[in-house]
Amino acid sequence: MTEPNEPRKPDPAVPPLETLDDSQRIPRPRQPAAPRTEPIRTTEDVPPGAIAAFAIVGIIAVLLTLKWGVPKAIDWYHHQDWAWFTQWTATVADPVHAYLTAHTAGLPLTASSAFVIWLGVGAASLTMAWLTGAVGARLTWTAHGVCSVLMVWHASPTAGRPVAAALAVLAWTIGSLFALRGLSLRPRINIHNHNHPAR
Incomplete structure (x- = not known):
C-alpha cells in the first residue's frame, strides 16, 4: 500500500493516454464501392439480333409517320383557326x-x-x-x-x-x-471540412 503523499505509480496493464497531433491521425479506410457494370461502348457489344430488330422497328415507324402521320398533321393544320x-x-x-x-x-x-x-x-x-x-x-x-x-x-x-x-x-x-431554364432560386450551400487531412 502506498503512502498518501507518494505519487501513484502507473499501472503497467493500462497504456498511458496520449494526445495525437492532427497530422498524425489516420482516417478510417473507405469501404470499397460495389463494382459497376461496364456500359455498352461500341456496336460490337450489342447483339446483331438487337440491331436488326431496332432497325426494322425504326423503318416501320418512319414509314407509318410518312404515310399516316404527316397527312393527318397537314390536314389538321389546314382546318385550324389560327x-x-x-x-x-x-x-x-x-x-x-x-x-x-x-x-x-x-x-x-x-x-x-x-x-x-x-x-x-x-x-x-x-x-x-x-x-x-x-x-x-x-x-x-x-x-x-x-x-x-x-x-x-x-x-x-x-x-x-x-x-x-x-x-x-x-x-x-x-x-x-x-x-431561364435551369435557373433555381434555392441557395447553393458549399460545406468545406477544414479538419479533414489533406490527401
Whole structure:
C-alpha cells in the first residue's frame, strides 16, 4: 500500500493516454464501392439480333409517320383557326408600337426603328439566354419583358388594359421557359471540412 503523499505509480496493464497531433491521425479506410457494370461502348457489344430488330422497328415507324402521320398533321393544320395567335400577337405588339410612336417624337430614332430594336433585342436575348445561360442575357430578357408589359399596359385601351397586360405576361413567361431554364432560386450551400487531412 502506498503512502498518501507518494505519487501513484502507473499501472503497467493500462497504456498511458496520449494526445495525437492532427497530422498524425489516420482516417478510417473507405469501404470499397460495389463494382459497376461496364456500359455498352461500341456496336460490337450489342447483339446483331438487337440491331436488326431496332432497325426494322425504326423503318416501320418512319414509314407509318410518312404515310399516316404527316397527312393527318397537314390536314389538321389546314382546318385550324389560327386567328387566336395573330390576335394575341397584335394585342401585345400593337400597343408597344403605339407607345413607341407616341414617345419617340423629337428623337433622331424613328418609331419603326425603335420597334425593330425592341423585336431584335427580345429575340437576341431569348436566344442567347437559351443557348448560353449567361447572366447578362437573362437580365436583358427580364428587362425586355418588364418594359414590354409596361408599354402594353400604358398604350392599351383602358377597358382592355388588364387583359392585354396579362397576355403580355403570359407571352413573356412562355419565352422564359427557354430563356431561364435551369435557373433555381434555392441557395447553393458549399460545406468545406477544414479538419479533414489533406490527401
